[in-house]
Amino acid sequence: MVIEGRLKVLLSLRTFMCAFLLMIGVHSVSAQVSLTTNQTDLKTVIQRIKSKTKYRFFYDDALGKQKVNAVSISNLPIDFVLNRLFENTGITYKIIDNIIYLKNEKPAIKNRYTNSTEAAYQQRKREEPVAPTLYTFNGQVQDVEGNPLIGATIMVKGSSKVRALSDLEGKFVLKSEIPNPILIISCIGFDAIEKRIENRNNQLFVLKESPYELEAVFVTALGISRSGTALNYNVKQMDGEELNKVKTTNIANALAGRMAGISVNESAAGMGGAARVVMRGPKSLAQSNQPLYVVDGIPINNRSNDDVKGGIYSIQPGAEGISDINPDDIESVSVLSGAAAAALYGSAAAQGAVMIKTKSGRVGKTLVEFSTSTQFLSPFVLPDFQNEYGNRANEMKSWGTKNTSGTGGYTPKDFFRTGVNFTNNASLTAGTERNQVYLSLGSSTVSGIIPNNDFQRYNLTFKNVFTALEDKLRLTFSFKFVRENDRNMLAQGQYFNPLTSVYLFPRGENFNAIKEFETYDVVRNINLQNWNYGDDLKMQNPYWVTNRMLKTTKRNRYLTDLGVKYHLTNWFALEGRLRWDEAVNRLEDKRYASTLDIFAHSPYGYYSYCKINDRSFYADVMADVTKRWGALSLVANVGTAFSHTSYDVSGFQGGLKAPSNIFTPNGIDYNRVSGDNRPIFDITRHAIHSVLESVELGWQERVYLTVTGRNDWDSSLSNTAQQSFFYPSVGMSTILSKMLKLPKFVDFLKFRTSWASVGSAISPNISSAWRYEYIPSTGTYHTVTYKFPDNFYPERTNSWEAGMTAHLFKEAMSVKFTLYQSDTKNQTFLRSITLGGAFNREYIQAGDVQNRGLELSIGYNKKWSNFRWSTNMTYSTNRNQVVRLLDNPNETLRQGGLNGCEVILTQGGTMGDLYTFTDFKRDAQGNVLLNSDGQVMQMELASPKLVGSVLPKAQLGLSNNFSWKGIELGMLITARLGGVCVSQTQAFMDSYGVSRKTAELRNNGGVSVGNQLVSTEKYYTVVGGETPIWDEYVYSATNARIKELYLGYTFDKLIRGAKVSVALTARNLLMLYCKAPFDPEATSSTDIYYQGFDYFMQPSQRSLGFSINVKL
DSSP, rough: OOHHHHHHHHHHHHHHHHHHHHHHEEEEETEEEEEEEEEEEEHHHHHHHHHHHSSSEOOOOOGGGGOOOOEEEEEEEHHHHHHHHTTTEEEEEEETTEEEEEEEEEOOOOOOOOSSHHHHHHHHHSSSSSOOOOOEEEEEEEEEEOOOOOOOOOTTOOOSSEEEOOTTTTTEEEEESSOOOEEEEEEETBEEEEOOOSSSSSSEEOOBOOTTTGGGEEOOOOHHHHHHHOOSSSSEHHHHHHHHOOOOSSGGGTTTTTTTEEEEBBBBTTTTTTOEEESSOOOOSOOOOEEEETTTTTEEEOGGGGGGGOTTTTTOOOOGGGGGGGOOOOOOOOOOOOOHHHHHGGGGGOOOOOEEEOOOOSSSEEEEEEEEEEEEEEEOOOBBBBBBBBTTTTSSSSOSOOOOOTTTOOOGGGGGOOEEEEEEEEEEEEEEESSSEEEEEEEEEEESSSTTTTTEEEEEEEEEEEEETTTEEEEEEEEEEEEEEOOOOOOOTTTTTTTTHHHHSSSSSOGGGGGOOOETTTTTTTTEEESSSSOGGHHHHHHHHHHHHEEEEEEEEEEEEEEEEEESSEEEEEEEEEEEEEEEEEEEEEEEETHHHHHHSSSEEEEEEEEEEEEEEEEEEEEEEEEEEETEEEEEEEEEEEEEEEEEEEEEEEBOOSSTOOOOGGGBBBOOEEEEEEEEEEEEEEEEEEEEEEEEETTTTTTTEEEEEEEEEEEGGGGSOOEEEEEEEEEEEEEGGGOOOOTTEEEEEEEEEEEEEEEEETTTTTTTTEEEEEETTTTTTEEOOEOOOSOOEEEEEEEEEEEEEEEEEETTTEEEEEEHHHHHHEEEEEEEOOOOOSSSSEEEEEEEEEEEEEEEEEEEEEEEETTEEEOOOOOEEEEEEEEEOSSTTTOOOOEEEEEEEEEETTTTTTEEEEEEEEEBBBOOOOOOBTTTSBBBBEEEEEEEEEEESOOOOOEEEEEEEEEEEEEEEEEEEEEESSSSEEHHHHHHHHTTBHHHHHHHHHHHEEEEEEEEEOOOHHHHHHHHHHHHOOGGGEOOOOOEEEEEEEEEETTTSHHHHHEEEEEEEEEEEEEEESSSSTTTOOSSSSSSTTOEEEOOOOOEEOOOOOOOOEOO
């Protein structure tokens, strides 16, 4: 029982201890001492202990030169530290108050020359106890990857005394009176093992990580590490290697299904596209609902053009800032979904935060790692096509007769190519106690499933951590360089999209003939587009679109970080951080002569170029206090922060002058001033000054109270009455398992609750007194006639959450449950003024959006001999409601969508309510009417009809991992429950007669309407097309899929000690359930209102591949 009690105490502290053991050599809090040192002289060790504790030492100068033992100890009493240092050295000590007296007392040798009488000598000899026989055992403790574990505890089973701790190389020496003892080996964050010792030399002990104990220390806002027991909000931390087993170019994609309360939609643009990430439901009516991304405690710029509202004529997407980060450089990812969790970031984190911690060097042997991955890409979900019926002569639509044998073999699947993603990375991890270095080189080269669609990213990362001045000073420097190139990224839309003509190509024609997409024109002496099928829906030769309408982006990004931390005392430290983030983007758009005039604006071609300089600077300074007084503990942080961003765009676009296809700035016809021939120019500046504080009070490690506050002075609020705002939060956590007598199967039980108020400032430049708008027809600017409110206020989100965290059955099971509610007010948006006057548009601030929901996470981890099974289930549900919209409760706001199908905001509705404007013409009983020709008729509704919400009702994730010896099998299943989606792609396919449904209906004689059969062609001429009857094309968005699959085997020490892992991987392997003709989880835009709309969207992608990892 004594051993079990001691182990429970050690296990409750182990995660906190391990983090500090890996980061620094010495750290002390009150009477607890941490020390990591190789064998050295006594004077050096004493100086290091004095710098960290209140103790003073008295000893002889000669004694200071004596060597003491190497140790690696964390948060243990001073007497234990001294015992380990002085073992077998002859040095003894005595502690009186805070003074330690040292002396050298080697035992006197008793022999016949002593002055003692023989009788007295024999008497003392009889009284002296006989020294027991001691057996010495040598060993080493490692993790499963062969890395030494520093500070592992080695105990003899049945003894309450800690016998040994592993050193910097994971090695230990233990002495025992038992010749073959059973040892208990434990380390923070790892499963303890018991093993009987048979061989006394070179024993190797391998520990495996414990998934629950790793959660005991979390990286929170501003990079502050917090004990998991003290956190009063829900936070989930994932290991970077786990997230990166199945490769993706954007780490945000890997979060789907693994964490409750976070909704992730992958970009339809494929690899490199911007992911839509929403936490606990959409909150802002007009601003971005994307979270804040934070790398190593500092926010990064995540700008992309994917937040532009999608639509029929939507511009094509680009990458986002977070996709610049190399997933192989990530050590862990923490998701702060609640307002209280991210309150210290103020307005920037109103929608939550994703905290990314990158890898650092480590003490111990040098580790060299190589990894390579190859993935083959193919369309995941495609509409159902037909090639049974062809087209009539000189017609585009496929309403002709059945194709004869040997003809009509075309299917749109033939247009897609097999994409390939090559990912390679090499890294070096090295370090001494004073200096740790991490260096990596990575590349991702992707050929998409659309011809001539490519994405490349090259990463260089260097990170150095240096400690000096007896570990008082800690310097961190990191540099990241990213080069990224993309070409012809495609999401959806009618313009710049080859899929329009690919899907609708007449089934009786020869598709191979248009693969020669250009023919030489002897008159113009250039190649012209080969396309003879008209320009309905602005269709062109799809291969011309991919090869002669080229949009490219070249991006160089530089991120430089510098961090300094200095410990003035053992409980007080100062730290500061800087980051300079600069991205230089060069965008080009080339459209060759004979491209449709609506795109080229000239018979000689079109050219657009622009340069975007995107810069941000961040700095903060903080004072950190960590203090304990008996049962009370204090962790406090007070500081100030400053951030400044600038965004400059300059360039020109327009049709070319003769001769054709001269793609240079001088080739643009600047004399043709129009909406398409014009300069490209934009300037944005934004600055935030902040002061912040965080105070955490603990009592007996049972009750914790946390209070934070932040005040922002935001430049967006310049020229307004109130230019600064305060964002507070307060929370409490109680460890019930330490206060109540609970059933034996309950190992840990915590209750937590928190409240916070955070805001999101208005967009930069809105409140500027000088507003201009470019007039293309005249090439001049005029003053913007916007009406502004008397005062601009930032959006304010008030939220609360409460939850429970439990570990059960000897930590085999973990349960997290959270209830939350948030209310977001002061929404800022622009609306038209129809009454005339001096203004034509006005900014208004109104609205109240409420989100309520629950989050549940259940994990189970069990080991049977060499077999381990771990599983985790996440479930989250959110109810979104527009509690108040405008002053007039009957007024609505249309947010756009497709022809006759839009998201409309109404008071009492949701932010995803979908309304349709068309329906069948019906009689009084609701039956569909036919005209005299036996044709259905379409009518426009007097008021739009609500057909559902594009927002999900619930989301589910289930991950399973099985391991046996060197074999590992992992699978992730995700599901979305509820919500609707619409497909105009299917409506066009039906109207053109190219869908499988139209072929089946033709085979059945037509469409049954009432008790009559209507011609399929006539029916879908009315029902399908550009403004369809939407009831036919609204689908349930519920779906379930095998999101990831991983099967790997690890060879330990295969070649000269190298550890080699090989694996087969899959992403989007199988759709288990889906009623929609496209993937409802794919997104063409990060804009909140354009989800669940399919307008010739590029299909989501399935990847199958393999990976190899070598560690030396």
